[in-house]
Amino acid sequence: MEATGSPPHSTAAVAPAAENNATTTGSRPYSTTDISPSAENYATPDPAVSQSISKSSSEPMEIIGSTAEPMEINDVGAGPAPESQNATGAPTAQETAAAQENFHGHDLFVCLASSPSSHATQTLRHGRPRRLCSRTTPQAQGPADLSKEVDIEALIAISVGFPVDSLTEEEIEANVVSQIGGAEQANYIIVRNHILARWRSNVAVWLTKDQVLESIRAEHKNLVNAAYNFLLHHGYINFGVAPAIKDVKSKLFCETPKGSVIVIGAGLSGLVAARQLIFLGFKVVVLEGRARPGGRVRTKKMSGTDGSVVGAADLGGSVLTGINGNPLGVLARQLGFPLHKVRDICPLYLPNGRMVNSDVDSKVEVSFNKLLDRVCKLRQGIMDEIRSVDISLGTALEAFRRVYKVAEEPLERMLLDWHLANLEYANATLMSNLSMAFWDQDDPYEMGGDHCFIPGGNERLIRALAEDLPIFYDHPVESVRYGSDGVLVYAGGQEYRSDMVLCTVPLGVLKKGEIEFVPELPQRKKDAIERLGFGLLNKVAILFPYDFWGGEIDTFGHLTEDPNMRGEFFLFYSYSSVAGDLSLLLLWLEKLLSSLKGCLQLNHPKGIAVPDPVQAVCTRWGQDQFSYGSYSYVAIGASGDDYDILAENVADRVFFAGEATNKQYPATMHGAFLSGMREAAHIMRVGGRRSVAPAAQVNTVNHESKDLDPLFETPDLAFGSFSILFDPQSTDMESNALLRVAVGSEKSDSDNIYLYGYIERKQAIELNTLEEDVKRMEMLTHNFQVRLVGRNSLCNAAESLISRIKSADLSSVGRAEDCSGVTEILRSLVRIRQYKNQKFELKGTRHDLNNMRDLLVKQFRFPTDSMLILAEKEPYQAPTRKNIQDAFQWLMRDIQSGDSLVFYFSGHGLRQRSVHGDEIDGFDETICPVDFETNGMISDNYINKTIVNPLIQGVTLHAIIDSCHSGTVLDLPYVYNINTGKWDDNRAPSGESKDTCGGKAICFSACEDYQQAADTSAFSINNKMAGAMTSTFIRAVEQAVINKQKLTYQGILKTYA
Template sequence: MASPEAPPGPALSGDPNSAGSGSGSGSDVSTPENLVAQSEAPLEPAPVSPSDQSDRTETEVEPPASDTQDDSSDPLPDAQIRDDFSEPAAGERSGAATEAGRAISVAPTRKRRRRKKFFTEINGGPSLSRNRRYRLADPAKEIDMEALIAISVGFPVDSLTEEEIEANVVSVLGGSEQANYIIIRNHILARWRSNVSMWLTFEQALEAIRTEHRTLVHSAYYFLLEHGYINFGLAPAITEVKLRSADGGERANVVIVGAGMAGLVAARQLVFLGFKVVVLEGRARPGGRVRSKKMSGDGVEAAADLGGSVLTGINGNPLGVLARQLGLPLHKVRDVCPLYLPNGKAVNKDVDSKVEVSFNKLLDRVCNLRQSMIEEVKSIDVPLGTALEAFRHVYNVAGNPQERMLLDWHLANLEYANASLMSNLSMAYWDQDDPYEMGGDHCFIPGGNERFVREFAKDLPIFYGRTVESIRYGLDGVLVYAGGQEFRGDMVLCTVPLGVLKKGTIEFVPELPQRKLDAISRLGFGLLNKVAMLFTYNFWGADIDTFGHLAEDPSMRGEFFLFYSYHSVSGGPLLIALVAGEAAIKFEMMSPVESVNKVLDILRGIFTPKGIVVPDPVQAVCTRWGKDHFAYGSYSYVAIGSSGDDYDILSESVGDGRVFFAGEATNKQYPATMHGALLSGMREAANMLRVAKRRGIGSQ
């Protein structure tokens, strides 16, 4: 109900482009005064409790060097995680106004992280406590703030998303109704984001809106709810509701293939939407490519993220919401990243800066002139590496050996960002997801990202050790064969990695449409490997989170080129060395002992001349994601001849609403990320609901 202070008269609007911009003199645009009531009861926060560790089990200590990565292990309990975190990343304290401040990005500054473009955040809003009202005195500013929050989540400024259009959230596109809907949608989204530990009810969403807009509130609220934009996550108030059907009915039976981030999130959302689900997982654990390995020895222990590790931008990131709900302080990855030559000496800062600027200019020139280059070489597409090398010669960049090693380091960093060799990347579309990237800091999660996975997996019907061999679908439903068993359902959601689809280890009957098979073939699925080493003490220093090492051999430029320090978040002195590009492929042919010894040689070459003793690690683990039969790689990239459209094709359902697909490689906006996988699971849950309603699959 609207408050008594709500001004009389209906909201009027004629220009949808005005939504979120306040009122203008002499126009019939919706004004905050006409749309939103002037008083609102403050939101009471739901308590946030630490994650339950009672079901955690210890794992046997492995030999000092191992390439085992698929045995089950758990993140460390909260009590064992160091509490000397840095200040939580800006905006992750709480409050929608703070989130709005994080939503704006300004001119990009290049930083040495796994990312293609980097955004400096403007923290323009005040930090608000969870139970403080986020509403501002000026309604126009309030609407602007709420619009910024919506933008950070991925909504356009003044138009509807394709999902909203498909959901028929308004009766007429482009008119005053749409403009009012956008303002209301942004308001509901911002209200929940002000306290993500509570369950926002329809009645609460309606409180601050005039009664004549009840229909639009209903439309916006249930769209946001069913598509997972509000009331999602791991707070007790959320999980209590999510594990039962919202309306008590059962719409259909769904078989979910894969208990990774996409599959788990989809399962929880589908249960809430009234579906009966079963999850089939080939591994003995949930999480897929999100894997936190407990390492220990000589009185020290730590949780190492062997798969997905860094939250790449927290502005609007759903993983940031999960961290807030669990009370986890995010550790900002600091930008300081000293580089060292092959002989262990530090790279001259002036030379380092010069080459970094030159590299960024090369990349900008290629991106700006890519279309003309494509026409010049008379090809649909060319490798990004070929284009960069051509420009390097034209502009005489990196002429001496040291500068060339520095340039190779930056190329290795780009190969890390894309999990592939420069020679495989599409010059035309390698960065197609840049416009959608979430700005803000890159962050670590204390104790490992598998903490999210464990919470999502709780109370779900997951069958482990069930490797799916066949998916059969037709007018009467689906049959999934796994581990000698047959699982029947009305629909199936396939969330296996692109690498598995490329291998063809799952038989689809009938065969997938040629359009989808072609997209699977065109898109790339690359490789990144890691060496995680636990030491008895931190010898590299507590003032940096990353440092880099240059290689003399260009073909091995990605071998241990970047080190991540997890000491402040893992629970112990943990160092992780990355292996990218061609080196990542050769790495899987080496023995773990040989790999660890190479890393130690590099570390001792850097620190021994400084009088610092580098001990042997008490435990070391080497990943082998390329040999992992449940992944066959690390994450997707846009290969030569591919484009962002192939991500959309991979996400398309087949069999007239019987077989659906989710996972990072089905998310055009956020591929190769953990949050991209999560969002794809939410997306497909909503798609399955829409199809079930339209076709009457199952019984409500």
């Protein structure tokens, strides 16, 4: 049982703090200086190159020919943007001079030419909080005669991850040019960069091929086609969640599906891959073991008991590490999210609370970087030997430290330990576990630009990516069977068939063997899974009532005298700039109490009054059955090649994505994102090679459909031209259904042509709420992205469903009278046509009604003429949608102070995807009238608006809801936690107020939102069925009366518990 309510002290949620909304001046199409929703922070080129581009977009761009000469431009993408700027945001004269000196100095050069690319050397640069590295390419010979526009476009392509003057492996595999090397390749690269930069200049709109051709000469149309198609299909352009992008994608690729794909995991890589696969023409379903999307990206909303302090902290992936070219930065721009730059200042504090001397700090940091440099030189000299006998990075650093007598003083040793702890944090493991040879193999590919937070947390990106996707939550995958005829996945007690499967579970889950693969994965892949490391980094998020540490810094460090405890609360992240109110994020490896104590000790000696924390939350990623850790690292004996091995598909049936499959960007959120895009493109290529049944011709559809005609003679649901058959083996609202749409003559069924679709039960109900077939078809194709096909073009999953329907005894499945144990499952059904005399009839509701009426009359002296009872005895008294809505109006009519209102409901309850952004779990709760199949359900939003919000001061509403998924069915702002005795915050994430107008509302619910209720005869002496929650509630009230106890809500809950 769950109680929700609106205590008198409830207040509206505090709005997030204002962010830096700096804008860019000038007319440069690729802004590089500021971080805002309207401008991505690209690396700033040389001042001579980064002036306003005056060339008209309609003027054809000259393409380099066979006599092309190489050209040099400076790439400062690996370095941070200048800190100081004048009032206009433009570089100062001193900065311009410095940049010019840097341009002619030693930084990165790129070359565009028809000659083969040369091998790159590497220069290491170290910084806080993670060691960074820039790439260098030897200076090429030849005049710099390409346009400034091409220069900037090349920089943008580099920031996204494309090589300077060569093709990626994906481009080679896609055959974008007829011959590797030469003028065609050089011209292709320029065209590709132009298309990429043009879309990046405005990521909110769809870039068409015709728009690109306006600025490219006609003779290079074949290069435009090759580059555009590659960038589109691999997710480099026209991706994301901007309304214009989503609108165009919903209208494209409407032909017969290329195949079906099951995506395992709704983390970043899974969500991205699913969206791209749907766009590419595949049928997709996502199976997620958790009750939420996001995987290791999780934002925790925190608040005090009175709701006066509210904050949000990312407990998993938190920082956008490098915004230049980062696809997550693109999503933030599309959604209008401002980005908060993590400021570079990170003061360090001694155990006594005093700040470390900056000179000593700098000295030790230089020594630390020199130790790393010496390790790099050592491994370069003995690389062949390292491949056979690897040692840990910690062993090598400690050996050099002793040889060169580094940090022998106590203070210097504490500082060195802090830097080592920082390196361990970056890899989520101890130095003793890291491979000396390959621990930093991904450094050359680091994203350039600032590191940023998203105000409100990264879950905002997750919600946007998960919207409208067919995700089955609480469906942990047990096994994957694959062969020449497709894939069979077992999850949540059901089986799913498809052509291919994409596995995006974390490396920790693969290491644990939680998913059985039949046949077993190749030994090569199993060895890579074993060799790679999967680290553990836990966090403590602490909410304070106010900012006592000062808001001018985002990070600060804490030294410890014990080298064995160097990683305990060594680094603090302040979320006060982005969390909505004030919170502090603290990284930890030991006990929460110790972390809190360290935090207090850190500031107390400075004379600062440290307040008591309002709330603290700690993570347990190592115990999470859906992750078993935090992120991957290169362990001793492993190498970057193991990431590539893990990314290899098996038999063109089983594919893998996730940060641990991305050699260039492991252990990052953008690495997971890019791996999802990569595998979507791989699946498209494989699907193109595999033979797919062609779309059925319209004039043969009826002949193909003959085996389904008997099934649709008695559909489970029918409205207009639509007929629905449900899965007889599942009663879950997210289970599947077979849809048939009659297209043709209204006069004769024989003239109709039947098309089919594979949808979810909840989608069928949503279709039924609309009144016209035209609107239903628009929702089906536009909102649900369902493609209607002929009988022979149905996917494997649909064929499996048809087999279950044919073999099921539809007349006997699920009748409540068969056994009481079945009823608990059936109460969550969302597709029953009515309650009475149907296979999903609830036997206990009539007894619930009688028992509750007796309680109100006998115990609380309610006059019978003050009750309005809706039952199915007479049509005008039936609890139809309209009658219930009219009853709400009757209940609230002429209310005045002192009134006590009661709303009791016993029946079916359901959940449906929320489209308003007002639900923490993403689902609206509903109650089901007897006619909900034809006229729709009644949502929590409607109930709140009708009988909660109008409550004036002095009026109390008592609601008792005995149905499934009823925990927050009134959308009250607080939920009472029986275990803690406190009210948990349930206010809408959107900030919308769901409170009363001064009155009180209390709701007793049968279960939590994700749970199901049940009937029982346990409380009856004559074996009569009744709602378990109703029976318990009545017994609790009667017991209190018998014992002459004061009747309180808390007392009822305690009696129930």
